[in-house]
Amino acid sequence: MSGSDSLANKRRVLHVLTSEAWGGLEYYACTLAVALHKAGVESYFACNPESRVGEFVQAHGLPYLPLFHRRLPHPSDVVRLRRFVAGNQISVVHSHYHSDVWLASIALRWKASLRTVRFFHSFYMGMIPKRDFLHAWIYRRVDGFFVSSRKFLDEVKECIPAAANKAYVLPYGRDLSQFQHDFSRRAAVRKSLNVDKDTLLVGVVARIDPGKGIREFVESYLLLPDDVREHTVYLVMGEPTIKRSGLGRVVYEPACEVYSEEIHKFVKLHRLEGRVRFIGFQRDYIPFLDAMDVFVLPSHAETYSLSALDAMAMNLPVVGTDSGGTPEQIKDGVNGFLIEPKNAAAIAAAIQRYYFDPKLRKEHGINGRRFVESNHDLRQTISRMLSFYGLPEVTS
Missing domain, CATH: 3.40.50.2000 (Glycogen Phosphorylase B;)
Structure with a gap:
């Protein structure tokens, strides 16, 4: 040989x-x-x-x-x-x-x-x-x-x-066997977040980085109509971009730390602490996707989003920006909505539409799952x- x-x-x-x-x-x-x-x-x-x-x-x-x-x-x-x-x-x-x-x-x-x-x-x-x-x-x-x-x-x-x-x-x-609905798990996660079954839980999974559009996402909450806002909770799963880590210590990129602090100040200023929640990255994040009703990808220019794929794998409709490789993932009006980048009002409008149309949420979620099954x-x-x-x- x-x-x-x-x-x-x-x-x-x-x-x-x-x-x-x-x-x-x-x-x-x-x-x-x-x-x-x-x-x-x-x-x-x-x-x-x-x-x-x-x-x-x-x-x-x-x-x-x-x-x-x-x-x-x-x-x-x-x-x-x-x-x-x-x-x-x-x-x-x-x-x-x-x-x-x-x-x-x-x-x-x-x-x-x-x-x-x-x-x-x-x-x-x-x-x-x-x-x-x-x-x-x-x-x-x-x-x-x-x-x-x-x-x-x-x-x-x-x-x-x-x-x-x-x-x-x-x-x-994506290993699709991991992305399966578990209604008891969904209920348990929502209970831990103090979110009842009738509340629309809208989530983001991303680094808290200026290019990820977290600020616009948070700002969009104030642009929802009062009756929608009353029954909607935002969840941000993420943390500032890590510069280096090891031995139990994490050092974040300074600009991202400042950006994160500004967002938290905005939430506090408008007394949104109970309506806009922040949790760090979770080692087992799939249960949190299972607990969500709508997923948002507010990045200014995403190459191709892994978190959006995982959201689709969990039958979630996705609101994403019309930039980068995102239009290859989201077909507007089929498995989600494409919106203009850096536009909080557009995020709010898409969420409002899903709030009033549960049937559309379900349809887009099913189509998203099919997209992942066929392509990923x-x-x-x-x-x-x-x-x-x-x-x-x-x-x-």
């Missing part, structure tokens, strides 16, 4: 994720690696063991290489990563954080035994032009780039010529990933 054949048969994937934050990018990359592991692919990580990513990896018993985030690749990290890949006979390397592609690209060069290791990188956020020689050299070692939406694919091709012919849309995959089933995503990786699927 040749060295390359032996390596391919190992079915071992190393996920490089040195980010010290914890948001949609980190959560999705971690859960995807676990899903691959369950599908018979041995998943390894290169991460900061003290970060939330590291905590997740260790909690799931995945082997890892301790690696700390640096703005630029350090020679010692290059050597350690190269040795880890060779020593564990890794067949695929998949980087997820923007700076990790540099480290992995350099580590996988020059050593003859690593030339057969396939290398992929996922883009999760907006692009800035990268047309210089150095980026072209770094990206040349990458076998494929994954993006979450068609709009983002066009953006990548425009901004990164080196990626134009090897960038692919890989839809987010985790099994389909895993199958496509294995195909890109060049690894055979496990047959039981």
Whole structure:
């Protein structure tokens, strides 16, 4: 058996994720690696063991290489990563954080035994032009780039010529077996929030960041008619963007902390504490989605929202902004409403419409679930990933 054949048969994937934050990018990359592991692919990580990513990896018993985030690749990290890949006979390397592609690209060069290791990188956020020689050299070692939406694919091709012919849309995959209604659970969560069965619970799951539109969402509450406001509660699940975390300590981005404080002051000023609730990110957030009646995605420009997909998977109608990749998720008047970004009045109008039309809420929720089933089933995503990786699927 040749060295390359032996390596391919190992079915071992190393996920490089040195980010010290914890948001949609980190959560999705971690859960995807676990899903691959369950599908018979041995998943390894290169991460900061003290970060939330590291905590997740260790909690799931995945082997890892301790690696700390640096703005630029350090020679010692290059050597350690190269040795880890060779020593564990890794067949695929998949980087997820923007700076990790540099480290992995350099580590996988020059050593003859690593030339057969396939290398992929996922883009999760907006692009800035990268047309210089150095980026072209770094990206040349990458076998494929994954993006979450068609709009983002066009953006990548425009901004990164080196990626134009090897960038692919890989839809987010969701394990739909986890997104099932449980009426007793719904009642219990609503009771814990002091929300009765006749109250419309409208929710957001997002980082409290200026670009996420949380301010407009909160302001929209005051724009609801009195009779609607009397029977509506807003729930914000999130926290300011994390700059770094570890050892039980969390440091938030200063601008996001200020933004969060301003929103809380607004709520207090207008005496909305009982009507606009804030809870931090929940490790098990699905019960809270189950408790909601309407989901709002007020982001100014979302690449492609994971939280909106999860809301749809729970049969929730979604109000989202007509920007970024969101129109690929929400079909206006079919599984939700598309509204103008940064427009609190538009958010209020959509919520008011759902308040007075429970039948429409149910119809849009059902259509949203069907959309996720057709386009974002985790099994389909895993199958496509294995195909890109060049690894055979496990047959039981």
